[in-house]
Amino acid sequence: MALQRDYPGQVCSVASALEVVGERWTLLIVRDLLLGLRRFDELQADLGVARNVLQARLELLVAHGVVERRPYQERPPRHEYRLTPKGEDLAPVLHALMRWGDAHAPRPGGPPVLVEHRGCGGAVDAHWRCSRCGRDLGPGDAEAVPGPGAGPDHPVRLAAASAA
Amino acid sequence: MALQRDYPGQVCSVASALEVVGERWTLLIVRDLLLGLRRFDELQADLGVARNVLQARLELLVAHGVVERRPYQERPPRHEYRLTPKGEDLAPVLHALMRWGDAHAPRPGGPPVLVEHRGCGGAVDAHWRCSRCGRDLGPGDAEAVPGPGAGPDHPVRLAAASAA
Numbered sequence: 001m002a003l004q005r006d007y008p009g010q011v012c013s014v015a016s017a018l019e020v021v022g023e024r025w026t027l028l029i030v031r032d033l034l035l036g037l038r039r040f041d042e043l044q045a046d047l048g049v050a051r052n053v054l055q056a057r058l059e060l061l062v063a064h065g066v067v068e069r070r071p072y073q074e075r076p077p078r079h080e081y082r083l084t085p086k087g088e089d090l091a092p093v094l095h096a097l098m099r100w101g102d103a104h105a106p107r108p109g110g111p112p113v114l115v116e117h118r119g120c121g122g123a124v125d126a127h128w129r130c131s132r133c134g135r136d137l138g139p140g141d142a143e144a145v146p147g148p149g150a151g152p153d154h155p156v157r158l159a160a161a162s163a164a
Numbered sequence: 165m166a167l168q169r170d171y172p173g174q175v176c177s178v179a180s181a182l183e184v185v186g187e188r189w190t191l192l193i194v195r196d197l198l199l200g201l202r203r204f205d206e207l208q209a210d211l212g213v214a215r216n217v218l219q220a221r222l223e224l225l226v227a228h229g230v231v232e233r234r235p236y237q238e239r240p241p242r243h244e245y246r247l248t249p250k251g252e253d254l255a256p257v258l259h260a261l262m263r264w265g266d267a268h269a270p271r272p273g274g275p276p277v278l279v280e281h282r283g284c285g286g287a288v289d290a291h292w293r294c295s296r297c298g299r300d301l302g303p304g305d306a307e308a309v310p311g312p313g314a315g316p317d318h319p320v321r322l323a324a325a326s327a328a
Contacts, residue, residue, distance in 0.1 A: 007192065009212050011276050011318055013265030014195050014258055020269065024186065028171065031178050048173050086268050092290065093264060094178055096256040101177030104250050105184065112175050126256065127291045127300055136291055154175055 020064045021090065025049050026057050027097070030083070030090050033067065035113075035144050036159030038080040046155045061087070091139035092128065099126060110148035113156050118143040184228045185254065189213050190221050191261070194247070194254050197231065199277075199308050200323030202244040210319045225251070255303035256292065263290060274312035277320050282307040 005023055007015040021027055025047065032043050044054050058081060061067035066087040069079045083090075095115055102111045115124040122132025124142050129135065146156045169187055171179040185191055189211065196207055208218050222245060225231035230251040233243045247254075259279060266275045279288040286296025288306050293299065310320045 004188075010192065011271065011313065011315060012192070012195070013262045013269070013271065013275060013277070015192060015265075016269035016271070017261040017265035018191060022188065022191070024168075027182060027186070028174065028176070028179060031176070089264055089267065093257065093260040096260045097181040098177045100253055100257060101179075101181035103253065105177065105180035107175065107177065107180070111177060113177070127293060129291060149175065151175055 017093075020060075020066065021093070023057065023060075025053060026061065027090075027094065029054070029057055029061070030066070030087060031094050032155050032159075033081060033083045033087065034091055034094060035155050037155055038082060040079075040081070042158065043081070046158060066090070088139050091142060095124070095128075095142070107149045112147050112149040112151075112154055113144050114147040115142050116145050117141055181257075184224075184230065185257070187221065187224075189217060190225065191254075191258065193218070193221055193225070194230070194251060195258050196319050196323075197245060197247045197251065198255055198258060199319050201319055202246060204243075204245070206322065207245070210322060230254070252303050255306060259288070259292075259306070271313045276311050276313040276315075276318055277308050278311040279306050280309050281305055 006019050021030065028047060029043060032046055037043055037046060040054065040058070044051055047054065058067060058069075062069055065084055068082050068084050070082060072078055072080050098113060098115070116122060117124060117130035117132065117135070117137055118141055120130055120133050122130040124137055125131050128137050130137055135141075144156050146154060146160075150156055170183050185194065192211060193207060196210055201207055201210060204218065204222075208215055211218065222231060222233075226233055229248055232246050232248050234246060236242055236244050262277065262279070280286065281288060281294035281296065281299070281301055282305055284294055284297050286294040288301055289295050292301050294301055308320050310318060310324075314320055
């Protein structure tokens, strides 16, 4: 049975948000884009998701203004995917899920990703405050860096390598 | 095609969290439990979800220690569902999704739910701080109250009525 995406009858901002990002894989795609992956093949390789599923999820995110599709090469035409400001605003959702996973479903090697205050290096705490300099941070002030549990192929490392 | 629940190959605390709460309906069930609904029929009526789906989601949440099934009546035996501390720790995830929905998929009547500092009444801000008294808050300090967009049947009102 195909699952519906919407939640008719729910007057709820959580349900509204889940109608956009609640499908399987979607939040992991947003995670990879937040980490800095940009190209379809990078996303596909990291997620191991079927290409048609990835394509459908990206198209929905573009339709909802969460992701932007930008040309980066003319011949042959090639596109990459970037989060819009609306998409970057999902960072606190991902951060909250990550903190919950770290606390309640911990990995043997420790957290794969740490979230730091960009340029300062302090840890971003549960209150989105820098634990080093004490500043209140917004989504754009945070940066994901490899934690002790990140293997060599973890997307946080791939993104850093593709940005370098 | 049935969707898998797990994300093999993902070394990621977000993926770990989504393996527990990423299925369709699950986060809305957690939302209703956070709001104070407790009984299967209340949940089913509010969500309008098929009973077998609700049953399966609740069983998975119980198996993961997110929800506890408690007897409240002996003859005939009746049970209710309550979040464990692990389940209550999902409040920041729901809060982040709600804030994103309020900001980016707003309802015509305004936010259906407001989150306040329990006993103080100040709004809980994006930093999980009380905007009135300035205190840093944990999940247990926050309380959902009806906002301007909540109709008479909204679960935030049903929960308040069933607690009264």
